[in-house]
Amino acid sequence: MSSDDDGAWCPIPGRQYDRVVLGHGGGGLLSDELLRDVFLRAFRGDTLAKLEDSAVLPRLAGRLAFTTDAFVVHPLFFPGGDIGRLAVAGTVNDLAVAGAKPLYLSAAFILEEGLLLTDLERIVESMRSTAQEAGVELVAGDTKVVERGKADGAFVVTTGIGVVPEGRTLSVSAAEEGNAVLVSGTLGDHGVAVLARREGLEFETTLESDCAPLASLVDALLERAPSTRALRDPTRGGLASSLVEIAAASRVSIAIDEAQLPLRPEVRAACELFGLDVLHIANEGKLVAIVPESEADAALAAMHAHPLGRNAARIGKVAAERAGQVTLRTSIGAVRVVTQLSGEQLPRIC
Amino acid sequence: MSSDDDGAWCPIPGRQYDRVVLGHGGGGLLSDELLRDVFLRAFRGDTLAKLEDSAVLPRLAGRLAFTTDAFVVHPLFFPGGDIGRLAVAGTVNDLAVAGAKPLYLSAAFILEEGLLLTDLERIVESMRSTAQEAGVELVAGDTKVVERGKADGAFVVTTGIGVVPEGRTLSVSAAEEGNAVLVSGTLGDHGVAVLARREGLEFETTLESDCAPLASLVDALLERAPSTRALRDPTRGGLASSLVEIAAASRVSIAIDEAQLPLRPEVRAACELFGLDVLHIANEGKLVAIVPESEADAALAAMHAHPLGRNAARIGKVAAERAGQVTLRTSIGAVRVVTQLSGEQLPRIC
Numbered sequence: 284m285s286s287d288d289d290g291a292w293c294p295i296p297g298r299q300y301d302r303v304v305l306g307h308g309g310g311g312l313l314s315d316e317l318l319r320d321v322f323l324r325a326f327r328g329d330t331l332a333k334l335e336d337s338a339v340l341p342r343l344a345g346r347l348a349f350t351t352d353a354f355v356v357h358p359l360f361f362p363g364g365d366i367g368r369l370a371v372a373g374t375v376n377d378l379a380v381a382g383a384k385p386l387y388l389s390a391a392f393i394l395e396e397g398l399l400l401t402d403l404e405r406i407v408e409s410m411r412s413t414a415q416e417a418g419v420e421l422v423a424g425d426t427k428v429v430e431r432g433k434a435d436g437a438f439v440v441t442t443g444i445g446v447v448p449e450g451r452t453l454s455v456s457a458a459e460e461g462n463a464v465l466v467s468g469t470l471g472d473h474g475v476a477v478l479a480r481r482e483g484l485e486f487e488t489t490l491e492s493d494c495a496p497l498a499s500l501v502d503a504l505l506e507r508a509p510s511t512r513a514l515r516d517p518t519r520g521g522l523a524s525s526l527v528e529i530a531a532a533s534r535v536s537i538a539i540d541e542a543q544l545p546l547r548p549e550v551r552a553a554c555e556l557f558g559l560d561v562l563h564i565a566n567e568g569k570l571v572a573i574v575p576e577s578e579a580d581a582a583l584a585a586m587h588a589h590p591l592g593r594n595a596a597r598i599g600k601v602a603a604e605r606a607g608q609v610t611l612r613t614s615i616g617a618v619r620v621v622t623q624l625s626g627e628q629l630p631r632i633c
Numbered sequence: 634m635s636s637d638d639d640g641a642w643c644p645i646p647g648r649q650y651d652r653v654v655l656g657h658g659g660g661g662l663l664s665d666e667l668l669r670d671v672f673l674r675a676f677r678g679d680t681l682a683k684l685e686d687s688a689v690l691p692r693l694a695g696r697l698a699f700t701t702d703a704f705v706v707h708p709l710f711f712p713g714g715d716i717g718r719l720a721v722a723g724t725v726n727d728l729a730v731a732g733a734k735p736l737y738l739s740a741a742f743i744l745e746e747g748l749l750l751t752d753l754e755r756i757v758e759s760m761r762s763t764a765q766e767a768g769v770e771l772v773a774g775d776t777k778v779v780e781r782g783k784a785d786g787a788f789v790v791t792t793g794i795g796v797v798p799e800g801r802t803l804s805v806s807a808a809e810e811g812n813a814v815l816v817s818g819t820l821g822d823h824g825v826a827v828l829a830r831r832e833g834l835e836f837e838t839t840l841e842s843d844c845a846p847l848a849s850l851v852d853a854l855l856e857r858a859p860s861t862r863a864l865r866d867p868t869r870g871g872l873a874s875s876l877v878e879i880a881a882a883s884r885v886s887i888a889i890d891e892a893q894l895p896l897r898p899e900v901r902a903a904c905e906l907f908g909l910d911v912l913h914i915a916n917e918g919k920l921v922a923i924v925p926e927s928e929a930d931a932a933l934a935a936m937h938a939h940p941l942g943r944n945a946a947r948i949g950k951v952a953a954e955r956a957g958q959v960t961l962r963t964s965i966g967a968v969r970v971v972t973q974l975s976g977e978q979l980p981r982i983c
Contacts, residue, residue, distance in 0.1 A: 306976020308705075310869025311913075313976050334882075335805055336865065337700035337731035339797055343693070350687035351739035351792055353777040355658075381687035389701035391790040393743070425790075427703040429981065435783040440741040440775075442701055442792035447689055455685055515686065519660025532684075563661075626656020626663050631779065 303398040308428030325411040330422040338422040348383035351442040357631040361480040363491025367409035374443040375417045375496040380514035382453040383445030389423035395434040417496035457512040458533035460603040463579035465572045468594040471550040474564035490549040495568035500591045508582035513573040523562040526609045534606040539599030653748040658778030675761040680772040688772040698733035701792040707981040711830040713841030717759035724793040725767045725846040730864040732803040733795030739773035745784040767846035807862040808883035810953040813929035815922045818944040821900040824914035840899040845918035850941045858932035863923040873912040876959045884956040889949030
């Protein structure tokens with residue numbers, strides 16, 4: 284493969300290309316160059332730098348939590364985040380809502396031939412800073428390259444390992460009658476921010492994705508409300524999917540109150556304009572908590588005191604009858620059943 | 634989204650589509666249907682079936698090995714394997730050559746709208762049977778769907794966790810002067826089998842990919858040759874990349890002998906026809922072992938007694954001078970330096 288065909292010459296010393304070429308995924312010298320020049324420059328951890336076939340981690344005390352997520356968001360960069368921040372935060376949050384302390388991440392990249400290396404560097408730098416913010420170490424990775432038109436810029440898959448502290452048993456099936464339903468902040472910010480970037484929408488203020496790692500918010504919450512029953516991060520499928528899953532798994536019903544849902548005015552406006560239901564819109568830096576009534580005020584106070592929980596609100600409660608059902612009391616006082624969407628109102632949102 | 638637009642009606646009761654549609658990645662009811670109908674039907678493990686945000690695993694004793702790999706092989710199905718078998722074996726093998734016992738896998742799927750569900754089922758069934766063969770449990774997963782033309786059928790990312798037994802310290806940097814260099818069988822089978830399928834080549838016999846999980850072969854080898862210094866699976870970049878990496882990391886030279894390389898006649902013929910160097914062709918069920926001379930015969934005997942090591946051979950030795958260099962004595966007695974390719978002679982091979 285010659286540099287004339289596959290990418291313009293780049294003036295940075297030692298770098299042959301300014302774009303991703305197929306050879307960057309070949310396992311030869313160009314793969315090494317990409318690894319050392321882009322990935323290892325950002326992730327200087329000892330474990331990754333050893334370049335063995337597997338990372339070997341220190342002995343971990345406790346049960347392990349293990350989760351994986353693929354990220355295909357379009358566009359790659361959006362107000363408040365990018366696919367890199369999303370990929371780190373998304374997996375960290377899946378560990379955090381399982382009650383685990385997130386520790387280690389792996390990242391696999393599927394890159395499209397022609398992706399600008401400067402865009403890849405922005406993504407990798409964003410992963411580095413988000414990992415640092417979340418207190419996790421990226422210890423293993425892989426990169427493949429597919430031909431132009433066979434992918435869409437970049438897809439990223441992150442997988443995380445955490446440790447669940449002794450005695451912690453959060454579960455989607457543990458909600459009980461009388462529990463309070465809390466959310467940690469405004470709903471729909473991520474989905475509407477990505478939609479707005481995609482559609483070229485302008486708001487009076489810039490609406491940003493809420494994309495953030497939630498491990499420290501979960502710690503703060505569980506310290507003040509240790510009997511919390513269940514946590515979920517309402518991403519794809521939105522709050523509706525999270526609540527329906529909790530109601531079904533716990534064999535309870537959940538009633539929420541539209542007037543209590545924290546919403547930014549831009550999100551409210553976009554929902555009206557596009558006919559979107561905010562309950563189905565993805566969030567990437569929010570959690571829903573099912574907390575015994577006795578600890579609900581403490582849980583809310585803990586979230587209000589945390590930068591990522593300032594707009595936390597109590598939005599409903601759990602009841603025993605009509606197991607599996609979620610209902611919404613609308614602002615005009617009617618009650619409607621909340622269901623999961625069949626498909627997705629906003630594809631490629633995460 | 635209506636079923637008329639997005640996929641033909643399928644007669645299997647309860648299944649709305651015969652192809653992947655965008656809604657299958659939406660996190661709503663269609664995602665649930667795909668999860669239950671395709672993934673959970675194959676992977677009935679308790680951990681996966683709990684459907685929490687993270688799998689919570691039993692306490693593991695020992696140091697953890699952790700590795701991830703993205704698979705973008707084209708075509709998805711080839712003689713001797715498919716992307717599913719490749720994705721399980723590839724990650725299992727990265728754990729095995731680190732000396733770890735592979736235990737748990739996660740799998741993330743990026744599917745192209747329009748992929749036949751029967752093809753997805755074949756892939757998933759192949760993952761199930763390969764995981765069973767390797768003694769690993771698939772405990773976590775994720776599926777995203779991108780629009781037609783934004784991916785190439787299916788990409789699969791697997792991530793694995795294993796445990797490294799006490800006292801085992803295999804390392805790419807541990808090769809020493811005088812060690813023997815062994816390979817576990819014929820070289821180039823995977824790469825040539827995929828190339829042949831892609832190019833419509835016919836051999837007199839069907840050449841099959843060697844794609845297989847190697848954990849039990851590694852166990853057999855290490856039992857008889859416990860002082861083994863380093864193991865690698867020569868995938869992308871082929872034997873050349875593995876040997877160059879070992880020579881560089883261990884600050885030694887490696888000399889191999891062309892006459893000793895085990896090769897199938899079809900692979901030899903394809904290399905001549907296409908001008909390929911077998912040292913750069915990917916293998917997916919082979920390992921290279923660096924073993925002290927005192928245990929080399931025992932290591933070979935252990936591999937010969939295992940179904941995946943019947944054609945194992947001693948191909949060279951490690952020396953101290955000219956650190957980092959790999960040389961090949963050709964069949965006519967000349968010596969040439971073996972280097973890594975810059976890019977890749979066969980893109981999308983794994």
